[in-house]
Amino acid sequence: MLSRSLRSLAASVIDFFFPPLCLLCRTFLATPGEQYFCRACLDSFPFISGPLCPCCGIPYVSKHGADHLCSRCMGRPPFFDRARAVGAYDGSLRTAIHRFKYDNRSLLAEPLGALLAESGRQILQRERYDIIMPVPLHERRVRQRGFNQSLFLARQVGERWGIALEAEGLKRSRWTDPQTMLPEKVRLKNVRGAFTYRGPGVMYKEVLLIDDVYTSGSTVNECAKVLKKQGAGIVDVLTLARTL
Ligand SMILES: [Zn+2]
Numbered sequence: 403m404l405s406r407s408l409r410s411l412a413a414s415v416i417d418f419f420f421p422p423l424c425l426l427c428r429t430f431l432a433t434p435g436e437q438y439f440c441r442a443c444l445d446s447f448p449f450i451s452g453p454l455c456p457c458c459g460i461p462y463v464s465k466h467g468a469d470h471l472c473s474r475c476m477g478r479p480p481f482f483d484r485a486r487a488v489g490a491y492d493g494s495l496r497t498a499i500h501r502f503k504y505d506n507r508s509l510l511a512e513p514l515g516a517l518l519a520e521s522g523r524q525i526l527q528r529e530r531y532d533i534i535m536p537v538p539l540h541e542r543r544v545r546q547r548g549f550n551q552s553l554f555l556a557r558q559v560g561e562r563w564g565i566a567l568e569a570e571g572l573k574r575s576r577w578t579d580p581q582t583m584l585p586e587k588v589r590l591k592n593v594r595g596a597f598t599y600r601g602p603g604v605m606y607k608e609v610l611l612i613d614d615v616y617t618s619g620s621t622v623n624e625c626a627k628v629l630k631k632q633g634a635g636i637v638d639v640l641t642l643a644r645t646l
Pocket residue numbers: 424425426427428429439440441442443444
């Protein structure tokens with residue numbers, strides 16, 4: 403049910419502009435209601451639906467029953483309050499994110515940012531935060547890639563929700579190996595102490611952290627830890643996708 407409403411929502415978001423080709427499969431967008439992505443690609447987006455863990459947002463295989471805490475969050479509660487992702491890091495969504503990061507930033511930043519903003523409203527069931535922050539990249543990584551994909555997404559969400567973006571306070575002060583290459587246990591250690599906060603302050607603030615993909619959650623958790631230590635009231639996390 404949720405996934406259907408997200409799909410129609412995503413469709414109405416992408417109704418706004420008129421690129422003639424689907425950004426994923428390059429077929430012509432001829433049918434009314436198709437923008438950015440064709441109907442087939444949009445229908446194949448692996449949107450996440452419940453029941454899920456109300457804390458880390460991991461969906462359960464069984465589609466029956468209510469939301470309940472997963473064993474991981476019960477055993478070791480994360481520093482963030484809630485993490486939610488639009489879809490699984492799979493199929494057409496994975497392709498779209500990959501192209502956004504490595505091939506065509508200018509073409510995909512807006513469609514994916516719009517999708518994140520519109521779906522994020524639904525899955526977080528709130529759009530009022532004091533601050534929106536992107537998960538920072540190390541300066542060396544920004545130089546390598548040319549941009550921080552999370553900053554582009556955070557900017558889109560901030561503009562659409564009318565929330566101030568704070569892109570400078572949270573810093574990735576230590577170089578870390580890419581998390582995707584590492585086993586989960588090592589990931590935690592890899593990012594420990596990697597972030598610092600030197601901004602105008604987050605005391606009692608409600609913060610929304612934005613990233614492209616939630617993998618083990620250790621990166622966003624480390625960011626949330628830093629922000630909570632600075633006195634942040636709430637730290638929620640919104641990502642386009644998560645690995646399942
Ligand atoms: Zn398509």
